[in-house]
Amino acid sequence: MSGRGWRKGSAARLTLLFTLLYGGFGALSPFLPPLLQARGLPPETIGAVIGAGVVARMAVAPILGHAADARRAVCRALAGACACSAVAAALYAAPLAGTALVALALAQAAAQAPTAPFADASAVSAAARENFSYGHIRGLGSAAFILGSLAGGALAARFGATAPALAQAALLAAAALAALYAPEPAARAPAEQGTMRWTELFALGDFRVVVGIAALALGSHALHDGFAMIYWTQAGASPFVASVLWSESVAAEVLVFMAIGPALLRRFGERGAFALAIGAAVLRWSVMASTAAPSAMALVEPLHGLSFALLHLTAMGVIGRAVPAASAALAQSLYGALGVGAATAALSLVSGVLFGRYGGAAFWAMAAMAGLALPLVFALSQPDGRRVRGGESDR
Incomplete structure (x- = not known):
């Protein structure tokens, strides 16, 4: 073929x-x-x-x-x-x-x-x-x-x-x-290329950075995912309006994955795309901490395309270039379990306590958490040679 x-x-x-x-x-x-x-x-x-x-x-x-x-x-x-x-x-x-x-x-x-x-x-x-x-x-x-x-x-x-x-x-x-x-991830990897242990994966600086960014920036979505609908309806939004707001975020996710995200990665590179995604998360949670007005929510819910989809695309690109293909499944599993799963599970528990005590103001904590991911961006190495961006290669 x-x-x-x-x-x-x-x-x-x-x-x-x-x-x-x-x-x-x-x-x-x-x-x-x-x-x-x-x-x-x-x-x-x-x-x-x-x-x-x-x-x-x-x-x-x-x-x-x-x-x-x-x-x-x-x-x-x-x-x-x-x-x-x-x-x-x-x-x-x-x-x-x-x-x-x-x-x-x-x-x-x-x-x-x-x-x-x-x-x-x-x-x-x-x-x-x-x-x-x-x-x-x-x-x-x-x-x-x-x-x-x-x-x-x-x-x-x-x-x-x-x-x-x-x-x-x-x-x-x-x-x-x-x-x-x-297609098998390691289909074209050299036969002598062995698989890495999880300790060896975390010895890779860029892999550690990506897991840390995901834990903070993606983990900050836990409050929204668990309590946004309650927050909006308590503020007077009808179930229909709340569902439209949620649908906006999903539609933006699809749009960024398929069109906008790859273009942003080509334009700004990995560091710039991570910074943009983190900035979108900080802005999104800051607005939600300030108001639940449907008009404001209609403007910030599409930021999900950047705060989630663009960040995920960038993370996949970094993992794709930093981790040998023979260890791709373990790398993705650890990224999902620790960078996304563990952080989200822990923050979901914390979010319930915060929302119960502070209501919408709890989103300030999520904005601060996402912001903590920004310094990690500068610890990411700049790729040289073949650049892999969001699953795409510049050849």
């Missing part, structure tokens, strides 16, 4: 994978708590199950990442994880309750743990190697999540709380097949 045909084929296969994977996530994720509630679990147990699921994903993903890297079987492991998660989703159709239902939810959380990091490992490595845009693929994944959520809601309204789980099962089963045809 020619180089051009190979690039097109890799991008197309990854687009299919991300569409199915994130469509599956969207089909059930918003509707899992209502499903658990319909099966008799009280709110306290549902919260504990969701929290334990986050811990399970944080623990499982790095272990599987190292094993998949060592065997150069990241995409096969991704296929297996999707298949196991699909089976677990289908089992929600069984009349499970109590302990059995909790065990199923935790088993599915563990099965899903490596899916997003392994998909990113495949896509970022292929984009850097073959000169196509990771952002376009990830943006289509975000769009698929939206469509999956809409479909899951329609199915739940028509057929009951179990229907979104069956939709997810079908989509993840298809994603398992698509993963078998995705």
Whole structure:
């Protein structure tokens, strides 16, 4: 196959994978708590199950990442994880309750743990190697999540709380097949290139910097993600207006992933893009700390495209150039578990206390936290030679 045909084929296969994977996530994720509630679990147990699921994903993903890297079987492991998660989703159709239902939810959380990091490992490595845009693929994944959520809601309204789980099962089963045809991250790495341990990854300065930036800047989103809807409705916004504001942020995320983000990375480079994303987060949380007026929220919610999507694109680019392809799955798993997962989980707990005590003024704390990420930007090395930006390579 020619180089051009190979690039097109890799991008197309990854687009299919991300569409199915994130469509599956969207089909059930918003509707899992209502499903658990319909099966008799009280709110306290549902919260504990969701929290334990986050811990399970944080623990499982790095272990599987190292094993998949060592065997150069990241995409096969991704296929297996999707298949196991699909089976677990289908089992929600069984009349499970109590302990059995909790065990199923935790088993599915563990099965899903490596899916997003392994998909990113495949896509970022292929984009850097073959000169196509990771952002376009990830943006289509975000769009698929939206469509999956809409479909899951329609199915739940028509057929009951179990229907979104069956939709997810079908989509993840298809994603398992698509993963078998995705490009292996280390497909062209030298045979003698070994995999790195997590201690060796954290010895890489740029990897440490990216994890730190993500923990602070992406972690600062925890208050918004958990309490923005409550904040807006308490301030008098109708549920419809609140949903429109939330939709603005998701639409901006897709736009930045697919179009604006790659252009900003080319224009400003990694340091500049990180600084822009962090600045957008500080501005966003500062405005939310000052007012919940819908007109102001309508202006700042699109900043999600910069504060999340641009930061994620830049982080993927740095990881793509700083980490050898033979260790891509472990790097993505550690980034997701520590840079995003652990920080978000911890800050979600803190956010509840802050919002309960200070209300919207708690967003000042999030603005300060995001601002702490800015000095880390200057610790990032400037790439030389082949520059990898947001999953794209300048050759």
